[in-house]
Every structure is written in C-alpha cells, then in structure tokens.
Amino acid sequence: MVGRSRWIALGLVVAAVLVRVAAVLVLQSHHVPRSTFEHGEIAASIVAGRGFSMQFLGAEGPTSQQAPVYPAIVALAYAAGGVEQPRALLMLELGQALLGGLLVLGVLRLTSRVVPDCPAAAWTAGAIAAFHPTLIYATTYVQVAALAATLVVWILVWAARTAESRSIRDAAIVGALLALAALTDPILGLVGAGVLVAIAAGSMERRRAVGLAAVVALTSAVGIAPWVVRNAIVHGEFVPIKSTFGYAFWQGNCAISEGTDKVVRASVDRIFEAPGATADLSSLNATMWRARHEAGYIDDIAMSNEFKRHLGTLSEPERSRVLLRMATAEIKANPLRYLQLCLRRFQYFWLFDETNPKTRVWIYRVSHLGLTALALAGLMLAAPAARRRLAPTIATAAVLSVFHALTIVSARFHIPIEPLMAVWAGAGVSGLRAPHWIKAIRSTATAHHVERIGVVSRLG
Numbered sequence: 001m002v003g004r005s006r007w008i009a010l011g012l013v014v015a016a017v018l019v020r021v022a023a024v025l026v027l028q029s030h031h032v033p034r035s036t037f038e039h040g041e042i043a044a045s046i047v048a049g050r051g052f053s054m055q056f057l058g059a060e061g062p063t064s065q066q067a068p069v070y071p072a073i074v075a076l077a078y079a080a081g082g083v084e085q086p087r088a089l090l091m092l093e094l095g096q097a098l099l100g101g102l103l104v105l106g107v108l109r110l111t112s113r114v115v116p117d118c119p120a121a122a123w124t125a126g127a128i129a130a131f132h133p134t135l136i137y138a139t140t141y142v143q144v145a146a147l148a149a150t151l152v153v154w155i156l157v158w159a160a161r162t163a164e165s166r167s168i169r170d171a172a173i174v175g176a177l178l179a180l181a182a183l184t185d186p187i188l189g190l191v192g193a194g195v196l197v198a199i200a201a202g203s204m205e206r207r208r209a210v211g212l213a214a215v216v217a218l219t220s221a222v223g224i225a226p227w228v229v230r231n232a233i234v235h236g237e238f239v240p241i242k243s244t245f246g247y248a249f250w251q252g253n254c255a256i257s258e259g260t261d262k263v264v265r266a267s268v269d270r271i272f273e274a275p276g277a278t279a280d281l282s283s284l285n286a287t288m289w290r291a292r293h294e295a296g297y298i299d300d301i302a303m304s305n306e307f308k309r310h311l312g313t314l315s316e317p318e319r320s321r322v323l324l325r326m327a328t329a330e331i332k333a334n335p336l337r338y339l340q341l342c343l344r345r346f347q348y349f350w351l352f353d354e355t356n357p358k359t360r361v362w363i364y365r366v367s368h369l370g371l372t373a374l375a376l377a378g379l380m381l382a383a384p385a386a387r388r389r390l391a392p393t394i395a396t397a398a399v400l401s402v403f404h405a406l407t408i409v410s411a412r413f414h415i416p417i418e419p420l421m422a423v424w425a426g427a428g429v430s431g432l433r434a435p436h437w438i439k440a441i442r443s444t445a446t447a448h449h450v451e452r453i454g455v456v457s458r459l460g
Contacts, residue, residue: 005119009108009126016104016130020097020139027285029140030089034293036074036142038066043074044083057247057319058312062234064243065316068227069184070144089142096139096146103146103419104130106153111423113160114389115430121386125426128374129419133367138415140285144185145415151181152191152416156392159195162212163202171199171212175219182224186241188416190403192216194396201391235317243317245407246324251298252345252408253327253338259345260409262295262355272360284361291357346405353411375421378428386427393420 029035036043041054042063052071053062074092081088107129108122115121129135138146155177162170174195181188195216199209224241231239251261258264268291271277277287311319331338352359352368359365382390397417404413 005122008119008123009105012108012123012126012130013101013104017097017101019131020100020136021094023136024090024093024097024140026281027137027140028282029285029289030086030093032286032289035289036084036089039071039074039142039144040078040084042066042071043078046071046075047078047083056316058308058310059316059319061316063316064231064235064239064241067144067183067185067241069180070147073147074142092142093140099146099150100130100135100139103135103150103153106150106157107419107422107426109157110153110160110393111426113157113164114393114423114427115383115386118430121426121429123426124429125422128371128422128425132371132418132422133363134371134415135418138412143412145412148181148185148188148416149419151177151184151188152396153419155181155191156194156198156396156420159198159392160389162216163198163204166202166204166208166212168212168215171215172219175216176223178216178220179223182220182241183227187400187403187413189220190399191396192220193399194392197395198392201388235315237315237317239317243320246320246322246327248408250323250327253331253341254298254302255330256302257298257341258355259341259348260353260355261297262410263298263301264355265295268294268357272357288358288361295355295357342405345407345409346401348409348411349401349404349414353409356411359411371418371421371425374425374428376424378425381428381431382424383427383430386430390424390427393423396420 024030038054038056042052042065045051045053051062052068053060054065056063056065073095077088077092077095078084081091104126108126111122111125112119135146135149138149155174158170158174158177161167162174178189178192178195181191196213199212199216202209204212227241228238231241231243235243248261251257252259271287271291271294274287276283278284311322314322348354350372352365359368379387379390379394397420400413400417
C-alpha cells in the first residue's frame with residue numbers, strides 16, 4: 001500500500017508539472033506585451049546595473065516598491081534570455097511550472113499530516129491542487145502568486161512537523177521559510193498566525209511551545225534583517241520590507257475606489273464582445289490581457305500629473321504616508337462607505353473581484369465556485385480529529401482574508417489559500433468512510449463459515 005501511495009503521489013506531481021507546461025505553451029503568455037509590470041521594470045534595472053530601482057509615483061531611483069525575491073528571479077530570467085524577451089519569459093514560466101510540482105507535493109504532505117490514516121484524502125487534495133485552473137493559470141504570468149502559494153503550503157507542512165517533533169531545527173526551518181515568504185510578499189508574513197496555531201496545538205509543555213515560537217520569530221527576523229538594513233541605507237529610515245502600504249491602502253479606499261486597484265470601464269466589455277475574442281484558449285488569454293490593460297489602475301484617473309510630480313519631490317516612504325493620510329481622512333469623513341468597501345472586498349476575496357476582467361471568464365467562475373463548494377463540504381465532512389488538525393490552515397485563510405477585506409483586494413490575493421482549500425476538500429474524505437454498522441455487516445462471517453467453525457469446535 002505504501003508503494004502504491006508513492007506512485008500515485010509521484011504521478012500527481014508529474015501531472016501537475018505537465019499540465020502547467022501545456023498551459024504555458026498553449027496560452028503563449030510569454031508573447032503578451034506589458035505583462036511583467038513592476039517586477040519586470042525592477043528586474044530590467046538590476047540587469048542594466050542600476051540596482052533595485054524603478055519609476056514610481058513621480059520619481060525614479062532605488063525603491064522598496066516590491067519585495068526583493070521575485071524581481072530577483074525575473075532578473076535571472078532576463079540575464080539568461082534577454083530583458084523582456086519572450087524567451088526569458090518562457091524560461092520563467094516553465095520554471096513556475098516545475099514549482100507547481102513542488103506545490104502539489106506540499107499539499108500531499110500537508111494533507112497526510114491532517115489525515116494520516118487515509119491516503120485517499122491526500123490523493124484528492126493533490127489532484128485538486130494539480131488540476132485547479134487558477135493554480136495552473138498562475139504559472140503563465142509574471143506574478144508572485146504561484147511562488148506565494150507554494151511557500152504558504154510548505155510553511156504549514158514544516159509547522160505541523162515542528163509541532164510533532166518539537167525540534168528546534170524544524171522551528172528554524174519554519175522561520176527561514178517565513179522570512180523567504182515575507183521577502184516575496186510581506187503579507188505572507190501573516191501565515192505566522194497559522195504557524196503559532198500549529199505549535200500551540202502540539203502536545204507539549206507551554207514552555208517548549210513558547211521556545212519553538214521564539215525560534216521561528218528569531219530566525220524570521222534574522223532572514224529579513226539584511227533587506228531592512230538595505231532599506232534604511234537607501235531611504236534613510238526604517239522600512240520593514242516594502243514602502244507601499246499607504247499607497248495600496250489609498251488605492252483600495254480613496255473616494256473613487258471600488259475596493260481594488262482597478263478601474264471599472266464599459267470599454268472592457270466591448271473587448272470581450274469582439275469577433276474571435278474567445279475563439280480558442282490562446283485567443284481568450286490574449287483577450288483577457290487586452291481587457292486587463294484597458295481596465296488600468298486607479299492611479300490613471302485619480303492622480304493628476306501635477307500631483308505625481310509633487311509626490312516625486314518626496315522620499316518614497318513619505319509618498320506612501322501622504323497617500324495613507326489622504327485615505328484615512330476620507331474614511332473619517334465617511335466611515336460608512338469604508339465599512340461598505342470592507343464588506344465588498346470580503347465578497348470579492350471569497351467570490352469574484354468584479355473589477356478584474358479576468359474573473360469574468362466562465363472557466364474561472366465555475367472552477368472557483370467548485371473549489372469553494374468542495375472546500376466547504378470537506379470542512380463539514382472531515383472527521384473531528386482531522387478538523388482539529390486543519391486549524392492552522394483555517395487560521396491562515398482567515399487572517400489573510402480579513403487583512404485584504406480591511407485594506408485592498410485582488411483576485412490574485414486569493415491564490416495562496418487555494419491549495420489550503422484543496423486540503424480542506426481532501427480532509428472531507430476522512431468523513432466519508434462507511435458507518436460502523438455497515439463495517440460490522442461487512443466483517444460478519446457468512447453462514448457457511450459459521451457452520452465450518454462449529455464443526456471444528458466440536459471436533460476439538
């Protein structure tokens with residue numbers, strides 16, 4: 001049985017990689033212009049020898065607009081294949097396809113820890129993670145989503161292992177992974193909530209649990225420290241990882257915001273209605289990208305050139321603080337609207353971001369609703385012990401969703417919790433076993449066997 005499980009796991013990992021490679025080759029996203037956004041601009045600057053810099057809010061220079069890990073990965077692809085060249089982007093996307101296999105392996109490991117006595121639960125979760133369309137599509141564009149999802153899963157795998165082993169070494173690995181996640185996107189540091197729940201739930205003394213949590217925190221701080229020092233040198237002040245919280249908060253809460261960073265335009269609908277726009281998958285993908293570029297950012301209509309020039313005279317952290325003060329002033333003037341935006345963002349996070357053209361495609365909507373239904377069913381059907389072991393994943397999803405509801409939301413922000421939802425769905429298999437009375441009937445000897453047992457008894 002163990003050998004069979006290993007072969008099934010290997011098959012799911014390989015299938016995840018192959019289906020992602022197929023998506024990269026069919027959708028041809030590496031030929032889409034203007035598809036790399038800030039990561040590509042910073043990566044181009046690194047390759048050109050200008051360091052981690054870009055044009056941002058009216059000024060060009062060293063930046064903390066993005067966390068360092070993903071732009072550095074894009075820069076490696078640019079160095080190998082040429083800046084913004086399709087060959088470089090193809091290499092990057094194929095690398096992300098391989099990452100999909102690591103994601104599925106993590107889902108298999110995490111589910112096996114949640115339901116250790118039910119291999120079918122892990123296979124179910126692994127299959128969902130391997131073939132869920134959003135996780136596949138994340139491979140085909142230049143964003144942190146695929147890497148973020150993989151890191152979230154493996155952080156929780158090692159957190160569960162730490163709770164079981166009570167090992168300082170395992171706790172240090174968790175801390176290192178948390179640091180890597182935060183340097184990929186600071187919001188992923190919130191996965192620390194799931195880590196704390198996992199350690200607290202372990203059967204150990206409180207002192208040991210506190211010590212392991214301290215090791216996680218210390219290791220994370222050490223991992224993040226070099227980038228924080230760099231930011232202090234560059235900006236002349238403390239900037240934890242990114243300088244843009246105030247900017248993002250303003251995008252999600254300014255007077256004309258819909259709760260996201262995008263603009264709702266009627267012209268987007270006309271792009272989808274154009275002849276041949278959805279003729280095949282490649283055409284559909286190109287159409288979605290055209291619609292995405294047409295939607296643009298809220299900056300395009302909310303900021304005048306004069307205001308951007310003014311921001312450019314300020315330090316990068318101060319630009320963000322100015323925007324944060326503007327947003328908070330508008331919230332104080334109309335707190336009810338902020339509450340409405342928070343509720344809308346919560347809806348957008350768990351259902352559909354109506355400002356993102358890519359979420360209008362039926363493939364996205366059907367698969368998104370399907371995953372949500374499977375996850376909810378899994379939570380309800382899971383055996384009580386499995387449901388308790390799911391607590392770290394639930395805490396992680398809850399903290400991330402609340403944070404985005406309070407600040408800003410986008411469809412890609414949901415992707416890191418989708419593998420966790422696959423784990424929830426898989427855990428439901430543990431509650432689908434036959435009731436005890438059915439097991440008793442199956443294990444009862446037949447009449448023929450009863451007769452033979454009686455004969456043997458009498459002969460004895």
